[in-house]
Amino acid sequence: MDRIDQNIVRELQKDGRLTNQELALRVGLTPSPCLRRVRQLEEDGVIRGYRAVVDPTKVGRGFEVLVSVEVRRDRETVEAFEDALRELPDVVEAYRLFGSPGCLLRIAVADIDAYERLWIERITALPGVTEVNSQIVMKRIKEPRGLPVGRQAASS
Template identity: 40%
Template sequence: MPSLDEIDRKLLRALQANGRITNQDLSDLVGLSPSPCLRRLRQLESAGVISHYAALVDPAAVGLTVTAFVRVRLDQQDDRHLAAFEKAVDGFPEVMECYLMTGDADYQLRILVESLNLFEDFLRHKLTKIRGVAQVTTSFALRPVVYRTALPL
């Protein structure tokens, strides 16, 4: 991982706040002329510090009103079973995040769907059909309290 100086951190903070900022505005914000600013930006991209650019879409605005947090325990935790589970959930568009966990559950997933009926379909016809799933526990989010996409730099 490259060592980040304060200018790099300013660049990253500015881009996290507005990914569509122009290079001119970005260079003004961080105190560089446009060419060195763009060069720094390209270095951050090639080093993998900036992995990609995306638009943040409001889930409710596109009808995805149900957020479920699902904890999954597998019947076996060897590499083969872990890899099979991870490959399967990677193919489900409803799975927004999946983490390998310590504690009572092997995985925690964040699921977004349009309705409870669609969540039930997801659970019955996709998640519990994955070989090796031993237990599934679900909690539904009532509302977001804190949601951040910007890293604390």
């Protein structure tokens, strides 16, 4: 990826709804080569998709919890746990980690009662779960905007 591709990705991360004309103007290209580059970035898997960023409170999911989960560490159990986890729509992010905890989840539900039901009925019942610890999110300070692209300025 050259500097122009990096700029294209950066601009699309800021606003995925830019028209090709607006994007071309921002990165210093004419529309036709800009579109070719965007399509190539999509074909190469650099750009994997476009999404809407939704306000969780406006869709009844303003109560967020970070949950660390310990799972028995044999391959079959871990695979069964991960397969079952993918079926839970309230789990909006999930990461398998090195060390302890073995898994970190971000869960978004309506309120504490909804989380308690999910915790009792689903999370603790997942295959191989041996421990569940919950941290309620007080305030979201920084939201994910995609990965940084290209060289970053050195910090002083």
